[in-house]
Amino acid sequence: MTPTVRARLGTVVAAAVPVGFVAVLFGYPVAAIIGRGLAPDGTLDPEPLRRVFTDPALRGVVWFTVWQAALSTLCTLVLALPGAYVLARLRFPGRSLVRALVTVPFALPTVLVANAFLAVGVPRSLGAVLLAHVFFNYAVVVRVVGMRWRNLDPHEAEAARMLGASRWRVAREVTAPALRPAVVAAATITFLFCFTSFGVILFLGGPTRATLETEIYRQTTRFLDLPLAAALSVVQLAAVLALLWLVGRSERRAAVPARLRAAREVEHAPHTPGEWVLLTANLLVMTALLLVPMAVLVVRSLTPPSGFGFDAYRALGELRRGSTLFVPPLEAVGTSLRYALAAAAIAVVVGGLAAWAGARSRSRWLDGFLAVPLGVSAVTLGFGFLIALDEGALDLRGSAVLVPLAQALVALPFVVLLVGPVLRSIDPRLREAAAMLGASPAAVRRRIDLPIAARALFAAGAFAVAIALGEFGATTFVVRPDAPTLPVVIARLLGQPGEAAFHAAMAASGILMVLVVVAVVVGDRARVGRFGEF
Amino acid sequence: MATSAAQTRVPAAGLEGRGLEVRYGDAVALAAIDLRVGPGEVVAVLGPSGSGKSTLLRAVAGLEPLAAGTVTWAGEDLRRVPPHRRRFGLMFQDHALFPHRDVAGNVAFGLRVQGLPAAEIRARTEAGLAAVGLAGFGARSVRELSGGEQQRVALARALAPGPRLLMLDEPLGALDRALREHLVDELRALFARRERAVLLVTHDHEEAFALADRVLVLHAGRVEQDDDAATVWSRPASPFVARFLGYNVTTAFGAPVAVRPDGLVWSAAPGPGTVAVTVVDRTFRRDHFRIRVATATGETLDVAVREVGAPAAPAPGTPGTLALAPGAAVALP
Secondary structure (H helix, E strand, O other): OOOHHHHHHHHHHHHHHHHHHHHHHHHHHHHHHHHHHHHHOOOOOOHHHHHHOOHHHHHHHHHHHHHHHHHHHHHHHHHHHHHHHHHHOHHHHHHHHHHHHHHHHOOHHHHHHHHHHHOOOOOOOOOHHHHHHHHHHHHHHHHHHHHHOOOOOOHHHHHHOOOOOOOOHHHHHHHHHHHHHHHHHHHHHHHHHOOOOHHHHHOOOOOOOOOOOHHHHHHHOOOHHHHHHHHHHHHHHHHHHHHHHHHHHOOOOOOOOOOOOOOOHEEOOOHHHHHHHHHHHHHHHHHHHHHHHHHHHHHHHHHHOOOOOHHHHHHHHOHHHHHHHOOOOOOHHHHHHHHHHHHHHHHHHHHHHHHHHHHHOOOHHHHHHHHHHHHHHHHHHHHHHHHHHOOHHOOOOOOOHHHHHHHHHHHHHHHHHHHHHHHHHOHHHHHHHHHHHOOHHHHHHHHHHHHHHHHHHHHHHHHHHHHHHHOOOHHHHHOOOOOOOOOHHHHHHOOOOOOHHHHHHHHHHHHHHHHHHHHHHHHOOOOOOOOOOO | OOOOOOOOOOOOOOOEEEEEEEEEEEEEEOOOOOOOOEOOOOOEOOOOOOOOOOHHHHHHHHHOOOOOEEEEEEEEEOOOOHHHHEEEEEEEEOOOOOOOHHHHHHHHHHHOOOOOHHHHHHHHHHHHHHHHOOOOOOOHHHOOOOHHHHHOOOOOOOOHOOEEEEEEEOOOOOOHHHHHHHHHHHHHHHHHHOOOOOEEOOHHHHHHHHHOOOOOOEOOOOOEEEHHHHHHHOOOOOOHHHHHOOEEEEOOOOOOEEEEEEHHHOOOOOOOOOOEEEEEEEEEOOEEEEEEEOOOOOOEEEEOOOOOOOOOOOOOEEEEEEEEEOOOEEEEO
């Protein structure tokens, strides 16, 4: 084998692991449930698919799914883009804390957030859905676009100014084109999340509003109409694939890789009145939109009927009579952490290999492929797990392995987003220099790639922990009743009647939030500079 | 330390900066800078890296807020005039070409902003590219260009809208020697062709003297000397300027003087008015030897040795004497 062939083989093997992982844990279960629904006796029955597009009610569901996602994405961009600028370019005390706090909502389970919104007094409505979608995806825009914004060459905007362009014209003609790939990426992720949104629609949308995702859930659990549910899943999956394909096509002219810039070069303290207004306004938006709902949860958890204090937290240690839980809620903390750490380890290994393989090839199809699970119904996936993973070596039902595997699947695209750019940024001359000093290709990987990637992998792992901690949709289907995770416990507690259960749910939410904050802060601290695309 | 000789010669028209001060937090980047550039005049700001040269350009451009001082053009105060209305051009050291536009798109940017008709924009863009020797490059991507070509595109872009003041940040910065010498001639021709004020900054004194009518030497955010180019070169006003221009600053001959390496005469034999020295180092320069000598008091001096016939220069360790060439010493304050 020539060295080139061997290097290519290495890349292929590295890519095969994540591809196989996604194929077995995502492709196979989803295919199985769709197959069972659409071709129950081996031949394709197109009737359910036809119904999706001919039944006026179902057509309404499809249409609502699309426009609420588009509107949510638009609202998120409008509110979060100024925030991205403020956090990327202005220097002010407490900024890194703000940056960490705005990331927390992203990892919180929907049940919890929906309740926080209801607790603040937001009525069930379209407005509540939009607000909640902004709450969840604000961080996506701030992080993805902010990273790009931060590393834009400030001289380009200044050069345009010197050529006579007004601030507005510079924003339109210089800054906007440079930010476009990041805005498109953030908008795509946001749209996918809103398109497949489940908990937010179910809890905040009110009884008349349904999206594909909630309809799949309703048809499966309420009417046991598996063929129709499968048809809806197919439509959803096709829409997601079409979107990813379109985005990939329009963004093929890949962006110029951003050079990492020194803080002093790109950041400044606000000095004009306009910048102070911008900073203040954005901090107010972040506070009202993101911090208030979280604060309400904490306050509620500290004010049980017995008076201000930690009683609700203490009560988590015991199994109440009549509870639908089989274990004291506090046990869920340990369970959640064990699962999340295992999920993060899996996601880091698989995602790290994907990032490494992706960095060595110019095309980014692997990134797109790994993003597909983001856009697929957690309900479909959960049922797919139950149906598909029940035979032979894949009989994982009831196995504790299934939970971290499902969570790793959800965290995987973010690991790739965080690690890929770091690996891509390694100057090829570093590798050449190492080779000239006598390092074999394996030694180059071990002594150059790995140390540089190690911090990024660690940071990605911490984010994976945060995401896994908050994962609800897929986890709820595969978790064992005697070992629930925190979001599952919160959902169950919220489903129980009584003040005590409600405050217990708030206390569990408080613990979950603290864990997520710690994971996000640890992850942000460990980043290599401010590299990465998330 | 700034001499007043130059200030009386400069016309009142054009750029005038008075008492310019820029601060970064508590750090003072520029202090009490006075600066004038008349129409048709080329002024170079010369100084080592970190002396505040680029900051000065940015302050004049309006990109850096002033803590104190005023910038005026023909008497008009520019304090409330934003950068894009000052009609100043700035060529950045790293070129800052727009990566999403081709070469013509970059050069045409300032013309489009002015809202000129498309035909005129096209004509002036082509003329601008031809003027910097890049005719026919319009459709190229700026990412494919070499460093020298990027430099020229940046220059054509800055010149295209017809700025009344052209500012250049290290215009020949990262180019190789041959290209630099070539571009110096081109820049001179471009400057001479128009009645435009030019303010450039550089750390390279040869570049400053080759391009500029007047040179302002900057050190740690302050003006060390502001004179016409020949005066700065022949009469450095401070020990800092003298050293920066390659002079020896010495008290070996009595009062402190600045003297260039070729203003010192090496001899193996003692003589009247000479100083005893020992050679410590010797290097070969293109057309002469440069020796470094140490005096008895521990000063080291660089001396040019250009005797006909090799081996002319003494080896390290050789004792000898130094004398001042007539008229070579410049008195220092």
